[in-house]
Amino acid sequence: MIRRPVDTGSPDRLYTVTGGRSHPVDTAVFDLVTLVVSECDPTPGMQSEHVRILTLCRHPAAVVEIAADLQLPITVVRILLEDLLAAGRITARRPRAAAAADLPESALLKEVLHGLRNL
């Protein structure tokens, strides 16, 4: 069984990937920069997009990196990740600075500054 990468130009094909769902997933769990880590290896017969996510996330990878590698829109990737999370196949490390329109703590920003100055 050889599957081709999904043609992002075809919405019908994307519906197949997500099992027909297009509802917005809770974006607080899968923020663009939520780091995803695999909790198991892919198994034969698994949906190919799930296989690719589990392979990619052997080391932490952000939601947006997964979307870029799979060449799928963010919304579609969020749905795929929600399935894997519900099945316990991945864990999600959510960003600390989550609250919108609120400044992050100065302690966090100090760490960021330190990291940038050491580049």
Place this chain on the structure above:
Amino acid sequence: MDSAISEATSRAPERTPLADAADTGLKIVVVGGFGVGKTTLVRSVSEIRPLNTEEYMTQAGVGVDETSGVAHKTTTTVAFDFGRISLNETMVLYLFGAPGQERFWFLWDRLFSGTLGAVVLVDTRRMSDSWYAIDRLEHHRTPFVVAVNRFDDDAAYYSLDEIRQALSLPAHIPLLDCDARVRSDGKHVLITLVDHLYKLALAQETTS
């Protein structure tokens, strides 16, 4: 039988993976008009070759015949690119280059809520492109700095004071020059932004 797995493995990205202890993703957005140098700035400081991705947005169709009773929707995509900077073993900063065009702002909350702050990248030959971005960032209450990408063929070399005036930029918002191609300049822009955020956060913490 296992072809799906081996195929996926062979397509695994070649870039360096994050440290296994990485647990905190952070966002900074670079906003600016077409051709202003967003991708160049991202590339100059990123530890990976910039990647590209896209998000859907659904809009009610324009000029739909209302008597038809059919809800027409058009789906368009907004593309953006991004790079990555590992700050330490646990913190990873993602830097997004985002188009400043009108439709992009409809996606702001879905994509960029929780963003630390933004860099407005300005091309002085097309200063009006930046007005809208500044207005939208103020609307979303996202703190920002303004960086002027100096192009070699820019005949009218406006001073920062002139640019501040042209953009009606309040005095407390940092405004600086940069060459988006140069890594140390890109780094300086980011440090200026985070330093600005740090001072804002400190001021807020002492008053509350």
